[in-house]
Amino acid sequence: MDLLFRLSNRILSVPVRLSAAAFGVPTVRLPVVETDKQLYLTFDDGPTETHTAEILRILGSFRATATFFVTTSRLAAFRELAIEAKAGGHDVASHGHTHQDPWFQSSRKAIDDFNRSVDVLTEMGLQPAWYRAPYGHFRPAHLRAAQERGVRLAGWSVMPGDFRSTATAARVFNTIQTAARPGGIVVLHDNESVAARRVTLDGLRTVLDYYSAAGWVLTALPHS
Ligand SMILES: [Zn+2]
Numbered sequence: 001m002d003l004l005f006r007l008s009n010r011i012l013s014v015p016v017r018l019s020a021a022a023f024g025v026p027t028v029r030l031p032v033v034e035t036d037k038q039l040y041l042t043f044d045d046g047p048t049e050t051h052t053a054e055i056l057r058i059l060g061s062f063r064a065t066a067t068f069f070v071t072t073s074r075l076a077a078f079r080e081l082a083i084e085a086k087a088g089g090h091d092v093a094s095h096g097h098t099h100q101d102p103w104f105q106s107s108r109k110a111i112d113d114f115n116r117s118v119d120v121l122t123e124m125g126l127q128p129a130w131y132r133a134p135y136g137h138f139r140p141a142h143l144r145a146a147q148e149r150g151v152r153l154a155g156w157s158v159m160p161g162d163f164r165s166t167a168t169a170a171r172v173f174n175t176i177q178t179a180a181r182p183g184g185i186v187v188l189h190d191n192e193s194v195a196a197r198r199v200t201l202d203g204l205r206t207v208l209d210y211y212s213a214a215g216w217v218l219t220a221l222p223h224s
Helices: 002-009 018-022 051-060 070-089 105-123 140-149 169-179 197-215
Strands: 013-014 028-031 039-045 067-070 092-096 184-189 217-219
Touching: 013 051, 051 070, 051 197, 067 070, 070 092, 070 105, 092 105, 169 184, 169 197, 184 197, 197 217
Parallel strands: 039 067, 039 184, 039 217, 067 092
Antiparallel strands: 013 028
16 A cells, blocks of 8 residues: 555656557656656757757756757757757757658658667767657557667657747746646747747746746656
């Protein structure tokens, strides 16, 4: 009883999208939580020319860390940003090599894309601990491929929709504040579309302001 109670407090089930579950990908479980005031911050799609650096600067000013799910084909142009992120205490993870939707590829192509992204990161000395499929569109074959490469599959529990054309910084903040629970995984974006606006940056600053003042810790996903 005691063990079960302790486990239930330490391990939070993070909902993967129904679509992923329907494809047989099991729910991701994270060993949460050093404090019960903890959120995991993640950014998908980058790096981007100036947006990534601004995100890093904002995170740094609040001593927060995040996991950057990078599209590894972009690293040819923005390699130093990934290295800078890692050196700054953040984590760099795989979001695939090309960001093609795995549900619109053969299983073999999807896994090739996954493996290529892991290769690119590993060759840079950034062996990833996590993989998030583009659009969260995991395929069952990802499970085995990820196990073979020592990579875990990451979903999310809070998507504030910063990529939507109607998004505002206030709405990003409100969604996180309403939906986030201790151990929740927040996904924001680092791509040209959001970089053209200030929504993600302004929303991030508001979120960090609020949660820091309330004594919460915002960090990258754990490695164990
Ligand atoms: Zn993406």
